[in-house]
Amino acid sequence: MGFRNVALVGLGLIGSSIARAVREAMPEVGLSGYDMDAAVRERAAQLGLVDRVADNPGDAVGDADLVILCVPVGAMAEAGAALADHLPRGAIVSDVGSSKAAVAASLRAVLPEAVVIPAHPVAGTENSGPDAGFATLFQGRWCILTPADDARVEDVQRLSDFWTSLGAKVERMDAKHHDLVLAVTSHLPHLIAYTIVGTASDLERVTESEVIKYSAGGFRDFTRIAASNPTMWRDIFLTNKEAVLDMLQRFTEDLSFLQRAIRLDDGDTLFDLFTRTRAIRRGIVAQGQDVAEPDFGRQSG
Amino acid sequence: MGFRNVALVGLGLIGSSIARAVREAMPEVGLSGYDMDAAVRERAAQLGLVDRVADNPGDAVGDADLVILCVPVGAMAEAGAALADHLPRGAIVSDVGSSKAAVAASLRAVLPEAVVIPAHPVAGTENSGPDAGFATLFQGRWCILTPADDARVEDVQRLSDFWTSLGAKVERMDAKHHDLVLAVTSHLPHLIAYTIVGTASDLERVTESEVIKYSAGGFRDFTRIAASNPTMWRDIFLTNKEAVLDMLQRFTEDLSFLQRAIRLDDGDTLFDLFTRTRAIRRGIVAQGQDVAEPDFGRQSG
Numbered sequence: 005m006g007f008r009n010v011a012l013v014g015l016g017l018i019g020s021s022i023a024r025a026v027r028e029a030m031p032e033v034g035l036s037g038y039d040m041d042a043a044v045r046e047r048a049a050q051l052g053l054v055d056r057v058a059d060n061p062g063d064a065v066g067d068a069d070l071v072i073l074c075v076p077v078g079a080m081a082e083a084g085a086a087l088a089d090h091l092p093r094g095a096i097v098s099d100v101g102s103s104k105a106a107v108a109a110s111l112r113a114v115l116p117e118a119v120v121i122p123a124h125p126v127a128g129t130e131n132s133g134p135d136a137g138f139a140t141l142f143q144g145r146w147c148i149l150t151p152a153d154d155a156r157v158e159d160v161q162r163l164s165d166f167w168t169s170l171g172a173k174v175e176r177m178d179a180k181h182h183d184l185v186l187a188v189t190s191h192l193p194h195l196i197a198y199t200i201v202g203t204a205s206d207l208e209r210v211t212e213s214e215v216i217k218y219s220a221g222g223f224r225d226f227t228r229i230a231a232s233n234p235t236m237w238r239d240i241f242l243t244n245k246e247a248v249l250d251m252l253q254r255f256t257e258d259l260s261f262l263q264r265a266i267r268l269d270d271g272d273t274l275f276d277l278f279t280r281t282r283a284i285r286r287g288i289v290a291q292g293q294d295v296a297e298p299d300f301g302r303q304s305g
Numbered sequence: 306m307g308f309r310n311v312a313l314v315g316l317g318l319i320g321s322s323i324a325r326a327v328r329e330a331m332p333e334v335g336l337s338g339y340d341m342d343a344a345v346r347e348r349a350a351q352l353g354l355v356d357r358v359a360d361n362p363g364d365a366v367g368d369a370d371l372v373i374l375c376v377p378v379g380a381m382a383e384a385g386a387a388l389a390d391h392l393p394r395g396a397i398v399s400d401v402g403s404s405k406a407a408v409a410a411s412l413r414a415v416l417p418e419a420v421v422i423p424a425h426p427v428a429g430t431e432n433s434g435p436d437a438g439f440a441t442l443f444q445g446r447w448c449i450l451t452p453a454d455d456a457r458v459e460d461v462q463r464l465s466d467f468w469t470s471l472g473a474k475v476e477r478m479d480a481k482h483h484d485l486v487l488a489v490t491s492h493l494p495h496l497i498a499y500t501i502v503g504t505a506s507d508l509e510r511v512t513e514s515e516v517i518k519y520s521a522g523g524f525r526d527f528t529r530i531a532a533s534n535p536t537m538w539r540d541i542f543l544t545n546k547e548a549v550l551d552m553l554q555r556f557t558e559d560l561s562f563l564q565r566a567i568r569l570d571d572g573d574t575l576f577d578l579f580t581r582t583r584a585i586r587r588g589i590v591a592q593g594q595d596v597a598e599p600d601f602g603r604q605s606g
Contacts, residue, residue, distance in 0.1 A: 078572075102522070126522050129599030130586070136599065145521055175518075185515050188505050190522025195563060196497055197523070201582040203552070203559045204489050214486050216588040217476075220446055221403070221427050221491025222498070224595045225526045231586035234579035238572045245567055251504070252564055256557070258504045262496060263553055266546055271379075271539045278535035281502040285431070285532035287517040294525045298430030298437065300601035 005162060006169075007096075009034040011068035013061055013083050015048045017128060017233075018100045019074030020137030023053040025170040028139045038064035039134075040075075040083075047134045062090035070166065072123075073099040073111075078239030081110035091118055096159055098123045102186060102236070103244035104150045104179040112152075121155055121163050124148045124182065125172060126190070130231040143171035144292060150179040187247035192255060194237055195248065197229035306463060307470075308397075310335040312369035314362055314384050316349045318429060318534075319401045320375030321438030324354040326471040329440045339365035340435075341376075341384075348435050363391035371397050371467065373424075374412075378402040379540030382411035392419055397460055399424045403487060403537070404545035405451045405480040413453075422456055422464050425449045425483065426473055427491070431532040444472035445593060451480040488548035493556060495538055496549065498530035 010026060012019045015037050026033055037054035038061045039045050049057045058064035065071045065087050075083045080099060091097065097118045101107040108122045127145035129136065147167040151160045164174045177185070204215045204223065219227065241248055265273040289296045311327060313320045316338050327334055338355035339362045340346050350358045359365035366372045366388050376384045381400060392398070398419045402408040409423045428446035430437065448468040452461045465475045478486070505516045505524065520528065542549055566574040590597045 126519050128522075131599045146518055148519075181510075185511050185519055186522060188508060188511055189516055189519040189524040192504075193501060193523035193527055196501060196560070198579055198582050199560045199563055200494060200497060200556055201585050202578050203493075203556045205581065205585055206555075206559075207489060209482075210486050210489055212585070212588070215490055216585065216592055216594065217447060218427050218449075218486055218490040219589050219594050221429075221487060222494035222530050223490040224589050225530060226494055227582070227586040227589055228595070228601065229523050229526060230579070230582040232579075234576050234583070237579050238575040241567050241575055242570055242572055245570075248567060249564065252560075254507075255501055255504045256560070258507075259497070259500045259553075259557070262500055263550065266542050266549060269543055269546075271543055274539040274542055275535050277503050278499055278531070278533075278538055280506065281499055281528070281531040282535070284502050284506055284513070284517065285528040287513070288520050288525050288528055291517055293517065293520050294529070295603055298432045300529065300603060302596055302601065 006030065007033060007070040007162070007166060009036065009068045009070075011065040011071045012037040012054065012074055013039075013064060013071065013087070014074035015039040015044050015053060015134050016074065017132050017136045018125070018141075019072070020048065020051070020053050020134040021139065021141040022072060022074065022100075022170070024137055024139035025142060029169045029171070034067075036064045036068065044134055051134060053134060061086040065090050065092075065095070067092065069095050070163070071095055071097045073097070073101075076233075076236045076239045077101040077103050077107050077243045078235075080107050081114050084111045085114040088115055091115070094119065096121055096163060098163055100125055102190065102240045104182045106243035108150065108152065108179050119156070119159055120152075121160060122150045122179065123163065123167070124150070124186070125167065126186075127172075128232075130228050132233045140171065142167070145172055147172040147174050148182055149174060149176045150182050151176065183244050183247045184250075187244060187251045191240055191244055191248050192251045194229055194232065195241065195252065196255070197226040198237070200226050201230040307331065308334060308371040308463070308467060310337065310369045310371075312366040312372045313338040313355065313375055314340075314365060314372065314388070315375035316340040316345050316354060316435050317375065318433050318437045319426070319442075320373070321349065321352070321354050321435040322440065322442040323373060323375065323401075323471070325438055325440035326443060330470045330472070335368075337365045337369065345435055352435060354435060362387040366391050366396070367393070369393065369396055371399065371464070374398070374400040374402075377534075377537045377540045378404050378408050378544045379536075381408050382415050385412045386415040389416055392416070395420065397422055397464060399464055401426055403491065403541045405483045407544035409451065409453065409480050420457070420460055421453070422461060423451045423480065424464065424468065425451070425487070426468065427487075428473075429533075431529050433534045441472065443468070446473055448473040448475050449483055450475060450477050451483050452477065484545050484548045485551075488545060488552045492541055492545055492549050493552045495530055495533065496542065496553065497556070498527040499538070501527050502531040
């Protein structure tokens with residue numbers, strides 16, 4: 005059974021992409037929305053993203069059978085608390101946060117009576133705001149549901165069907181395991197990209213203009229990641245601290261190992277690793293999680 | 306004054322791209338080529354990349370007025386030595402290596418009589434071999450020349466004009482400074498990408514299949530870089546050791562600083578850096594060194 009009315013709390017990149025995707029895939033579904041930023045609410049109304057932009061979160065969710073919180077993970081508890089007195093009985097509350105155990109715990113705490121099923125669509129771009137969204141953002145991407153052990157099978161299935169209708173492939177996972185997997189596939193890469201872009205901009209003997217000019221050598225791929233929403237990413241690191249620090253520790257050890265190989269002119273160690281990492285890339289392209297064109301199709305042709 | 310006959314020693318991604326670009330931009334120029342791998346020579350002949358595929362490096366350069374060594378930087382000395390007795394008087398010998406001080410020194414040593422002007426086109430993809438090349442690879446990219454202090458102005462200008470004709474923007478730089486700039490814009494990013502892809506493939510609690518499935522969260526951008534030619538990159542790290550280790554040291558310090566901020570729940574430090582790094586991305590897009598489409602245009606649409 006599908007949903008009749010979906011409420012989106014937060015109308016940035018992800019919220020506005022869900023709105024657009026619902027319009028295309030389920031035009032019969034009612035859409036309401038709210039954002040704590042008045043300018044975003046106004047822009048969402050101009051764009052006609054939802055049927056009704058509410059002035060407060062309670063109004064947005066009053067007749068919803070699915071509420072999706074599309075706010076930074078550090079703002080989930082506050083966003084959830086604001087709904088507590090307005091949620092229709094039986095409505096499913098979900099979210100799109102990139103860390104799951106902490107979000108699940110805080111939503112449980114502020115919405116003890118509600119049906120909460122956390123979710124994480126593994127999709128996004130470096131752009132933010134209601135104008136950055138697009139309907140195909142979730143096409144062919146994974147959406148990971150992390151229902152609690154006591155979640156009702158029917159509820160989980162309804163949410164799963166919703167994401168499938170938006171083009172996503174759905175997976176279920178324990179929240180803790182999710183946080184570990186995403187720490188390596190997403191959070192650590194972002195932390196490293198932010199770091200190296202910061203390092204490059206702090207050099208004395210190399211100017212920022214030189215860094216920008218010669219970025220095609222590899223650096224520019226890091227800058228795209230390091231242009232992601234600062235609030236969102238601050239919150240992710242603070243709410244998935246344990247797994248991120250664990251992965252960071254391993255990364256640092258591996259980096260020291262390569263550093264030593266360079267210092268000792270040990271070319272074989274370098275060559276062996278560099279050969280091994282090529283295989284992983286092939287797996288990602290083979291499984292449709294990236295395009296095969298060289299350089300992401302930037303220059304070929 | 307342009308060149309009449311260009312010889313390419315090494316017919317992989319870069320050598321074959323130069324061949325294709327010369328064909329398009331300067332169809333009147335004679336092209337000869339050699340590769341130490343017989344299979345590559347055969348494939349280059351099939352593709353008709355050059356007018357004449359020679360069986361040995363001496364034959365390739367016999368009537369050239371420009372010789373470009375397109376081999377891994379660790380193979381430059383050997384490639385140069387093989388030409389020593391066959392180079393026409395006055396021919397310019399250049400290269401495309403990603404580290405310059407070491408290459409310049411080794412070419413000087415094996416070709417003491419020759420006119421050597423090292424060069425580095427900052428362009429490439431993660432693919433290798435003669436089939437991977439394409440004529441537009443250098444379009445709008447920088448090519449850095451690192452002539453020695455005693456290089457003749459006319460010779461440097463001729464080589465500069467050659468690269469401009471292939472669509473590149475030419476810059477001149479001291480070899481040592483080049484190596485420092487590229488250490489941060491290219492070598493360190495590659496080292497880090499190789500490391501994190503290796504780290505991810507060594508985990509016990511996260512499977513390789515999970516890493517591949519959820520790579521869209523950031524990881525996949527690193528895997529593209531970490532799919533680059535292993536021989537080429539081994540040689541770069543060994544020949545630009547000092548600058549790479551210097552940059553790595555700074556990066557590690559900065560990473561420890563962020564690690565500490567996460568451990569101490571210091572969100573302000575994270576937020577400040579993440580805001581600063583966005584500006585660098587804007588500079589790269591503004592200067593045409595990358596496309597502005599979100600996610601490199603992968604999903605938008």
